[in-house]
Amino acid sequence: MSHKEEITTGHHIVPPFTYFKVLIMLALLMALTVIAYYFNMGEVLNIGVAMAIAVAKMVLILLFFMHVKYSTRLTWVFAGAGFFWLVLLFTLTLADYVTRYTWISPFTNN
Amino acid sequence: MSASVETLDAHAHDHHHHDPDVQHHFESFEQQQEASKLGMWLFLAQEVMFFGGLFASYTVFRFLYPEAWSVGSHQTSIPIGAFNTSVLLLSSFSMALGVYSVQVGNTRNLIRFLLLTLILGAIFVGVKLQWEYLPKWEHGLVPGLNTFHPDPHPMHGHGVAEWLAADPANVAHLQLFFIFYFLMTGMHALHMLIGFGIILVLLVKAWRGTYGPRRFNTIENFGLYWHFVDIVWVFLFPLFYLVH
Numbered sequence: 001m002s003h004k005e006e007i008t009t010g011h012h013i014v015p016p017f018t019y020f021k022v023l024i025m026l027a028l029l030m031a032l033t034v035i036a037y038y039f040n041m042g043e044v045l046n047i048g049v050a051m052a053i054a055v056a057k058m059v060l061i062l063l064f065f066m067h068v069k070y071s072t073r074l075t076w077v078f079a080g081a082g083f084f085w086l087v088l089l090f091t092l093t094l095a096d097y098v099t100r101y102t103w104i105s106p107f108t109n110n
Numbered sequence: 111m112s113a114s115v116e117t118l119d120a121h122a123h124d125h126h127h128h129d130p131d132v133q134h135h136f137e138s139f140e141q142q143q144e145a146s147k148l149g150m151w152l153f154l155a156q157e158v159m160f161f162g163g164l165f166a167s168y169t170v171f172r173f174l175y176p177e178a179w180s181v182g183s184h185q186t187s188i189p190i191g192a193f194n195t196s197v198l199l200l201s202s203f204s205m206a207l208g209v210y211s212v213q214v215g216n217t218r219n220l221i222r223f224l225l226l227t228l229i230l231g232a233i234f235v236g237v238k239l240q241w242e243y244l245p246k247w248e249h250g251l252v253p254g255l256n257t258f259h260p261d262p263h264p265m266h267g268h269g270v271a272e273w274l275a276a277d278p279a280n281v282a283h284l285q286l287f288f289i290f291y292f293l294m295t296g297m298h299a300l301h302m303l304i305g306f307g308i309i310l311v312l313l314v315k316a317w318r319g320t321y322g323p324r325r326f327n328t329i330e331n332f333g334l335y336w337h338f339v340d341i342v343w344v345f346l347f348p349l350f351y352l353v354h
Binding site for chain 1: 144147148151152154155156157158159162163165166169170173174175176177188192195196199200202203205206207210213214330333334337338340341344345347348349352354
């Protein structure tokens with residue numbers, strides 16, 4: 001069967017059960033992100049945990065649903081290029097804004 | 111001299127034995143598949159840049175006006191957001207199964223999964239319009255020319271009325287939150303609507319037997335688009351619904 005797959009498609013066919021396992025993982029991560037919301041862990045951790053979970057979900061979707069795990073390295077480069085650019089955008093933009101102001105907490109009467 | 115002519119003929123002869131599923135400017139089926147996929151990823155990289163700009167601005171203004179972001183986020187419904195997120199995850203699952211179906215030559219299942227993806231996507235947009243956008247319009251939370259009048263009484267959260275009355279800048283910052291809310295979720299919903307249009311075209315072509323194990327680039331590439339739109343929502347959900 002795998003030999004036939006090689007000839008007809010030249011690349012891996014992902015079995016449906018793998019997709020199902022990924023779906024379960026995604027659902028669990030989604031539940032986790034909602035549960036985590038009800039624990040106030042401070043500004044940094046609140047958003048840190050939420051983003052970490054979102055990134056985990058994104059990685060699962062990228063690798064399995066979007067077949068990046070089974071793709072050539074050239075595909076990895078193309079897929080990664082957009083995100084690399086995003087890192088530059090966020091880093092440089094925030095480097096500006098975060099260093100512009102003296103930090104005055106909006107929650108106190110300064 | 112004659113040897114090179116023979117070689118030339120042999121070379122030309124090879125090209126006439128080409129695979130009917132491979133276009134003439136590709137050397138092999140695999141190369142054709144790869145080229146098609148890379149083209150789609152290039153488009154997705156552009157989409158990352160597009161949404162990335164929106165996410166970056168969101169980040170800046172959330173950093174500048176955290177209170178407004180908190181008040182604004184409390185006006186979204188987490189159960190509805192979680193339900194919609196689940197619906198989208200399911201639609202990605204059904205799309206992935208659709209790609210699997212065409213890879214193994216099961217056109218009937220391809221059509222079923224494309225239809226399921228469409229239905230789930232439609233549920234997402236329907237819920238969003240009916241139970242999120244419409245109530246916000248009714249509560250005066252939609253930014254625009256004189257359309258933004260937040261009434262603190264139906265709003266969720268403590269101390270909202272005091273916070274709104276304390277400083278007109280607070281009202282402006284809240285409006286900014288909702289500008290981002292409608293802009294980003296709206297742009298996401300627009301991408302889904304475009305996806306629906308494409309699914310309809312794919313359904314018609316699939317029905318006509320266009321797709322099979324030797325011709326499924328379009329299905330796979332549309333799958334990439336759909337999963338990308340899902341990924342965008344995966345980030346929109348915590349950023350708009352789960353702000354403390």
